[in-house]
Amino acid sequence: MTSVHHHLRLATEADLLAMADVLNAASRQDPIYPYRFPDRHLYPSEFALLCRQKCSEYLASSTVVVCEMPSATQTGAMRVVAFAVWDTPASYHRVQARTGRLEPLPSQRPSSLGVPITIGHKDRMDAFKSACVEYKASFFDAKYKRGHVMLRILLCHPDYQRQGAGRALTEWGIQEARRLGLYTTVFASPMGLRLYTKLGFTEIGRFRVEVEGDEEHLEIPALVLSPTARMWEAGRKGSCGMVTGTAGAYNGASSTVCA
Numbered sequence: 229m230t231s232v233h234h235h236l237r238l239a240t241e242a243d244l245l246a247m248a249d250v251l252n253a254a255s256r257q258d259p260i261y262p263y264r265f266p267d268r269h270l271y272p273s274e275f276a277l278l279c280r281q282k283c284s285e286y287l288a289s290s291t292v293v294v295c296e297m298p299s300a301t302q303t304g305a306m307r308v309v310a311f312a313v314w315d316t317p318a319s320y321h322r323v324q325a326r327t328g329r330l331e332p333l334p335s336q337r338p339s340s341l342g343v344p345i346t347i348g349h350k351d352r353m354d355a356f357k358s359a360c361v362e363y364k365a366s367f368f369d370a371k372y373k374r375g376h377v378m379l380r381i382l383l384c385h386p387d388y389q390r391q392g393a394g395r396a397l398t399e400w401g402i403q404e405a406r407r408l409g410l411y412t413t414v415f416a417s418p419m420g421l422r423l424y425t426k427l428g429f430t431e432i433g434r435f436r437v438e439v440e441g442d443e444e445h446l447e448i449p450a451l452v453l454s455p456t457a458r459m460w461e462a463g464r465k466g467s468c469g470m471v472t473g474t475a476g477a478y479n480g481a482s483s484t485v486c487a
């Protein structure tokens with residue numbers, strides 16, 4: 229299918245800067261980032277570097293799908309405005325997007341770019357990470373023994389939101405999960421919750437991320453969509469160019485389940 233609005237494809241390393249730009253711009257709207265990086269505005273260049281590092285890790289470890297839309301500033305040009313990071317069971321392979329070949333799973337997660345994370349709130353980052361690992365195991369892994377397709381990251385640049393990119397990227401993973409007969413799973417942000425609920429996801433529980441003595445905390449809902457659930461069809465803004473040639477080609481489950 230083609231679309232006048234957006235086009236989906238697998239990300240390549242050439243998308244790194246565009247992805248980092250999206251992450252930098254959209255992350256302030258998802259409480260998990262301000263919670264862990266409360267001083268990010270004081271260190272914009274460090275945070276930009278961190279965004280780049282995280283995107284590089286996503287490209288190396290997960291299946292990343294980008295959404296391109298016509299640029300608002302450059303007539304006729306397309307730009308990456310949104311992306312999704314998907315993880316699937318370890319039994320699947322990862323698409324090496326650069327070459328288009330299927331490659332076996334790496335034996336371990338690639339190391340990061342080595343940029344020290346100095347601007348994060350360490351206790352909150354630790355609490356967040358361990359809560360995500362714990363609740364991914366209890367909400368999803370323990371329940372879906374055959375595995376599940378987890379939406380790990382979904383971000384759309386604020387200048388391009390409410391135009392269907394987030395929905396198209398989520399539907400991409402839902403279709404893959406259906407093809408594999410697996411549930412689609414996600415830990416939702418407040419903005420994501422609206423989208424996933426509209427797509428038919430069901431909330432199966434919530435968990436808290438908190439540090440003793442800290443006034444701030446996060447409450448994160450866990451959502452699932454059955455492979456046999458009916459998809460929400462109303463109010464579509466147009467179909468998207470889906471990447472279909474890579475079906476079934478994923479990397480394995482990651483131990484880092486959130487940003």
Ligand SMILES: CC(C)(COP(=O)(O)OP(=O)(O)OC[C@H]1O[C@@H](n2cnc3c(N)ncnc32)[C@H](O)[C@@H]1OP(=O)(O)O)[C@@H](O)C(=O)NCCC(=O)NCCS
Binds near residue numbers: 414
């Ligand atoms: C969540 C996010 C990716 C959605 O991207 P998007 O491209 O704007 O989403 P879509 O345009 O596909 O929205 C599809 C539907 O979701 C719902 N929705 C999305 N954003 C919404 C919002 N801000 N308020 C209310 N409903 C919203 C609407 O039902 C919308 O359909 P409609 O526009 O026809 O009413 C984007 O808001 C974002 O990047 N937020 C910050 C990061 C974040 O929270 N990511 C989710 C992590 S789990």
